[in-house]
Amino acid sequence: MTDVSNNSPAISLREISLELGGRVILEDFSLDIPAGKVTAVMGPSGAGKTTVMRLITGQLKPDKGEVWIDDVRVDQLKSRELNQMRRQIGVLLQNGALFTDLTCFDNVALPLREHTDLPESLIRRLVLLKLQTVGLRGAADMYPRELSGGMNRRIATARAMAMDPSIMLYDEPFAGLDPISLGVSLRLIRDINHTLYTTSVVITHDVDQVAKLADFCCIISDRRVVATGHPDELGKSSHELVQQFLQGIPDGPVPFHYPAPELAEDLLESEHPR
Amino acid sequence: MNHDSNQGVRFLAPVRDLGRAGVFLFTAITHMRLTRLQLAETLRQVYFAGARSLVIIVTGGFFVGLVLSLQTYDTLTRFGAGDAVSTVLALSLFRELGPVLTTLLFAGRAGTSITAEIGLMRATEQLDALDLMAIDPMERIVQPRFIACLIAVPALVLIFNVTAIAGGLVFAVFMMGSDPILFWGNMQSTVELWRDFGHGMVKACAFGFLAAWLAVYFGWTARPTSEGVALATTQTVIATSISVLILDFVLSAFML
Numbered sequence: 001m002t003d004v005s006n007n008s009p010a011i012s013l014r015e016i017s018l019e020l021g022g023r024v025i026l027e028d029f030s031l032d033i034p035a036g037k038v039t040a041v042m043g044p045s046g047a048g049k050t051t052v053m054r055l056i057t058g059q060l061k062p063d064k065g066e067v068w069i070d071d072v073r074v075d076q077l078k079s080r081e082l083n084q085m086r087r088q089i090g091v092l093l094q095n096g097a098l099f100t101d102l103t104c105f106d107n108v109a110l111p112l113r114e115h116t117d118l119p120e121s122l123i124r125r126l127v128l129l130k131l132q133t134v135g136l137r138g139a140a141d142m143y144p145r146e147l148s149g150g151m152n153r154r155i156a157t158a159r160a161m162a163m164d165p166s167i168m169l170y171d172e173p174f175a176g177l178d179p180i181s182l183g184v185s186l187r188l189i190r191d192i193n194h195t196l197y198t199t200s201v202v203i204t205h206d207v208d209q210v211a212k213l214a215d216f217c218c219i220i221s222d223r224r225v226v227a228t229g230h231p232d233e234l235g236k237s238s239h240e241l242v243q244q245f246l247q248g249i250p251d252g253p254v255p256f257h258y259p260a261p262e263l264a265e266d267l268l269e270s271e272h273p274r
Numbered sequence: 275m276n277h278d279s280n281q282g283v284r285f286l287a288p289v290r291d292l293g294r295a296g297v298f299l300f301t302a303i304t305h306m307r308l309t310r311l312q313l314a315e316t317l318r319q320v321y322f323a324g325a326r327s328l329v330i331i332v333t334g335g336f337f338v339g340l341v342l343s344l345q346t347y348d349t350l351t352r353f354g355a356g357d358a359v360s361t362v363l364a365l366s367l368f369r370e371l372g373p374v375l376t377t378l379l380f381a382g383r384a385g386t387s388i389t390a391e392i393g394l395m396r397a398t399e400q401l402d403a404l405d406l407m408a409i410d411p412m413e414r415i416v417q418p419r420f421i422a423c424l425i426a427v428p429a430l431v432l433i434f435n436v437t438a439i440a441g442g443l444v445f446a447v448f449m450m451g452s453d454p455i456l457f458w459g460n461m462q463s464t465v466e467l468w469r470d471f472g473h474g475m476v477k478a479c480a481f482g483f484l485a486a487w488l489a490v491y492f493g494w495t496a497r498p499t500s501e502g503v504a505l506a507t508t509q510t511v512i513a514t515s516i517s518v519l520i521l522d523f524v525l526s527a528f529m530l
Contacts (some may be wrong), residue, residue, distance in 0.1 A: 056407055059402070059406070082408075083408035083410075084408070086407070087408050089406070091403075091406040092400070093403055093406075097398060097399040097400050097403035097405075099403075110407070113311060114409050114414075115408065155401075
């Protein structure tokens with residue numbers, strides 16, 4: 001495992017073990033996410049990437065281990081303190097999760113109206129500025145159903161940063177985007193990171209985009225972190241799984257076939273059912 | 275042994291579900307918080323659940339009134355008591371048919387829509403998004419819909435009763451030629467405000483509570499798949515219909 005980070009971590013997951021529905025998802029999992037950088041959390045489907053995000057936001061509590069954001073231990077926070085902490089975190093969910101009965105403007109204004117006593121005129125200005133950042137000020141009065149998937153995610157990004165969070169989490173921000181939308185998303189994540197000085201965590205399995213975007217990345221597989229470092233350094237890793245993942249080799253440590261009995265055994269069984 | 279334990283699990287499952295629904299209701303009630311935003315959202319939901327159910331309630335009420343007076347008029351005239359049609363109409367509507375039929379229609383129109391909406395919100399991560407924005411989904415989604423149903427059902431029962439009596443009036447007076455003064459006079463002299471009308475409205479409030487609780491509960495606990503949401507809406511209609519009919523009997527037995 002390579003670690004090139006010298007920064008003090010903004011988020012730290014220490015020796016986490018977590019079991020969900022009788023299946024071990026993470027075991028003895030440790031990861032430090034540097035402050036102010038764009039960190040990519042990668043891994044094959046089902047490796048537990050989204051679980052890591054849910055641990056950071058406090059939606060899941062580990063069976064064992066600790067989750068820290070700066071000097072706050074997230075897994076021990078009570079409901080009210082957790083809500084207070086979540087105001088510092090902006091999350092872009094995989095499909096945007098916009099409220100379909102609200103306009104784009106109202107979607108972005110929602111956290112401001114809920115958590116602040118700002119006058120409506122100021123909220124309007126703040127929302128328009130956020131929408132301007134994502135390039136969709138002109139769509140303020142439209143409903144999410146009138147926009148494309150990529151635009152929905154941009155509106156959701158504006159909503160996630162409405163409260164000027166210190167941490168931004170992006171869950172699969174590139175899935176299903178056309179090349180133009182992809183370029184827009186990459187630029188947005190970079191710009192938000194630079195202008196708001198946020199710590200950004202991008203959950204993805206898109207190796208090509210990570211190389212353009214991330215300052216630091218980690219690969220999760222087999223319930224733990226198997227490699228960390230700068231995207232360029234990961235390419236030099238001799239770890240078999242890292243190479244399979246980065247090069248997209250269909251069979252290897254992550255097998256092509258789901259575990260099953262021998263084919264002949266299965267075929268014969270269909271002739272002589274149990 | 276195995277058979278016995280399976281029977282035990284089968285018996286325990288509804289008890290466990292009832293317990294969960296009870297805990298859900300307790301959480302929803304204890305999380306109530308009335309802010310300006312909550313009030314605005316509640317009013318919006320009153321419109322969606324209540325005002326948009328008016329077509330089915332008014333149409334249903336009018337035809338129930340028509341058919342009820344048609345059947346009772348036919349029977350009563352055989353005994354020379356055709357003028358008592360308004361009394362039978364009003365008593366059966368206020369005491370039983372109004373609250374029961376309105377709630378059944380409401381469960382089919384608005385209850386299912388609330389269940390499907392909350393279920394789809396879970397499936398599309400909207401509830402997760404609220405949670406992550408430090409906004410309590412119980413407060414923001416469940417509470418306004420719950421209160422809206424509590425307001426809408428009694429109001430719709432009143433409207434159903436009025437339109438059903440209008441239906442009865444059309445049949446008895448305009449089609450059968452009954453005396454309108456006798457129609458209204460008999461109704462006024464036999465219907466008691468509290469015993470007949472008041473008890474009916476108590477039932478309406480109780481049924482509204484039940485319909486609200488079940489609609490939001492099944493939506494909240496729906497599996498986040500298309501099959502899960504479909505199942506939840508079906509459960510809402512079945513559970514509301516059965517429990518309203520049972521509760522109607524229990525309340526009637528206590529109130530008589």
